[in-house]
Amino acid sequence: MSTSEDIVARAMLQGLRKSLGPVPVRLQVGSTTEPNVPPECVGSIRIADRRTLASLLIAPETAFGDGFSSGAIRVDGDLVAVLEALYSRHSKYPAALRMLSRWLAWTQGNTFAGSRRNIHHHYDLSNEFYKLWLDQQMVYTCAYFPDARVGLENAQRAKMDLVCRKLCLKPGETVVEAGCGWGSLALHMARNYGVRVTAFNISHEQIAYARERAWREGLADRVEFIEDDYRNVSGPYDVFVSVGMLEHVGLRNFDRLGETIYRAIGEKGRGFLHFIGRDRPTEFSVWIRKRIFPGAYAPSIGEAMSILEPHRFSVLDIENLRQHYALTLEHWLGRFDRAYEAVVQKFGSEFARMWRLYLAGSIVGFRLGTLQLFQVVFAGRECRQIPWTRAHLYNDDEQQLGKSWISATS
């Protein structure tokens, strides 16, 4: 027997279905299921009440994220599979959302103070939290898997090595790193390549942790960690490197970043940028910018070139590692899920769900190519230390080892 409540709920479900298209996901509000369920569904979205459903119809991106976090929206079945089904049909979002998008981008501008606030939001959550699900070295950027089976620990080590090889680091050279996380790469470069590193970061918790590591490892005389904004980098250095910071710089500061790099390495140095990018200019989803990464922007290659071209940096090599980021995130999500109870106890279940959605959604983004991961190697116009081919990245003993790294570690 159909009550008037049922009729309204069904009409709303049909509205939601219309905007989603025929994705193989079952929709349900309260105890009401949509009239025509698509065949071979990969899972269900269960919406607690009509109010939540209404918010989904008005602002799908934020409402889905916030509803999932609060528990008002639940997903039955594999979260990644359900998100993949949703995203693969749903690439355009309406004009109203895009406007809101721009408004948010404005309020989260990366002035010096703004950057500090934005970075604090994400990276100062507590080192203990990240320890629960990152690798032992605490590398919170895309790993490099010489073979998909090598496991996360090896893949993070292989990534750091790949960066050093792409830059052809030589003992005695000086390197400046902009945005150094918990210091793993800076320490890796000093330890294994004999360079001197100056590493910048504005996250207080990360810098404290990195300094302690350098001291413990006896590397404090070769790696200096500086709690300061990348825009205060001066020079001269032989090499500029930045892994996973460009996403936090913001398009409006690209010229400042270009000037900073030029100040650091001039016309003779080499440089490296590793960043989440896009296949064309696109904002992050509103929810990601509101809840996860305030002030973040992932540029297309065309946009990123506006950092390098004004100073005539010569781009030597660009590699897209988006498949490696999907796999990295699968490792993180697996570890996160295994540590789920600990996260809930420390941060509450709303936070735990929110974070789970962010990790699962990112897997889908890199799988489908709405997110890309670019590594860009460049050199000043007077630089004459350019490798002849890229074969040295692959024909080396260390990389051959990749094969033997295939292990149970994950």
Add this chain to the structure above:
Amino acid sequence: MSTSEDIVARAMLQGLRKSLGPVPVRLQVGSTTEPNVPPECVGSIRIADRRTLASLLIAPETAFGDGFSSGAIRVDGDLVAVLEALYSRHSKYPAALRMLSRWLAWTQGNTFAGSRRNIHHHYDLSNEFYKLWLDQQMVYTCAYFPDARVGLENAQRAKMDLVCRKLCLKPGETVVEAGCGWGSLALHMARNYGVRVTAFNISHEQIAYARERAWREGLADRVEFIEDDYRNVSGPYDVFVSVGMLEHVGLRNFDRLGETIYRAIGEKGRGFLHFIGRDRPTEFSVWIRKRIFPGAYAPSIGEAMSILEPHRFSVLDIENLRQHYALTLEHWLGRFDRAYEAVVQKFGSEFARMWRLYLAGSIVGFRLGTLQLFQVVFAGRECRQIPWTRAHLYNDDEQQLGKSWISATS
């Protein structure tokens, strides 16, 4: 004893010296040498008369090229070394030249008819001419030297293989090539990778030659050569490839090229662009566009992205091979010089000198980085055949062979 003629000539030489800066090249007009010759000169520029010298002061780029071609300007010493000395100090040219630049770009626009005229100017000079100094397979684009000593023949073969590997060509796939030269790559792909190729070119002489080769090799059923504009490419194909054509497309036609590629491979295909590029947006020298490559433009990576980003092509790999182009050109210039008398007999000494200047100047451009050579691999947003790493480009038997190719061939 100083005549009034000497005084004028010396003053003019001093003017030229002022605009050149302290480059280690001796300047001379008629029998008058400049008063203060820089130390350790790599060569001399001998200018026949004051009229030629005046033209050098007014429009250095065209006057130098035309004067060198006519014989009114002669260079003593190694031509490449002298040009390298000039270019390395002389990167900016005055506003007046840039205006002329724009005017030329306009008159040489790449409409369908314009392209045909521009391409005819360069590529229909006669196959016999190019046979004098290209490799046996007639590949007129940057070669790839796995080792600098492998020689030109091997390096052109290695380049064609590199392109095929970067695209992961599989037997039975269909490939469309835009701008196929004398057909070497199209034939190489069909012969060695089992693909079917449709190859476009608007140079009548080249297409005739390519068809004849396909027929002779028994590949005419697998490679179709079409004398038509790239803008008439339709589809569908699995793969789009273009080696050394983008330079002739012109910035204003980049959107058309993007549409053509999208029409050819849609959202599931793969693509490849190999082109002379820049570290930032810059026109070719006026002389090059006037005498050598009418209508040509070498884009920066940022500019080239305007072809791919509107269609959400995902950039997988960009490699800069500019050092390989400098070496390729050294081989060409060496062969050209050995065939010099034959060129003079057939085309006259003005043409021979002009062509020599173009080859020598290009060596310098690629050495100094005013010219770059980019290979871009990309894929449609729905393409799921993306190689996991780039190791397959280097760890293969064929590439290992590179080592054994080191031979006397050059």
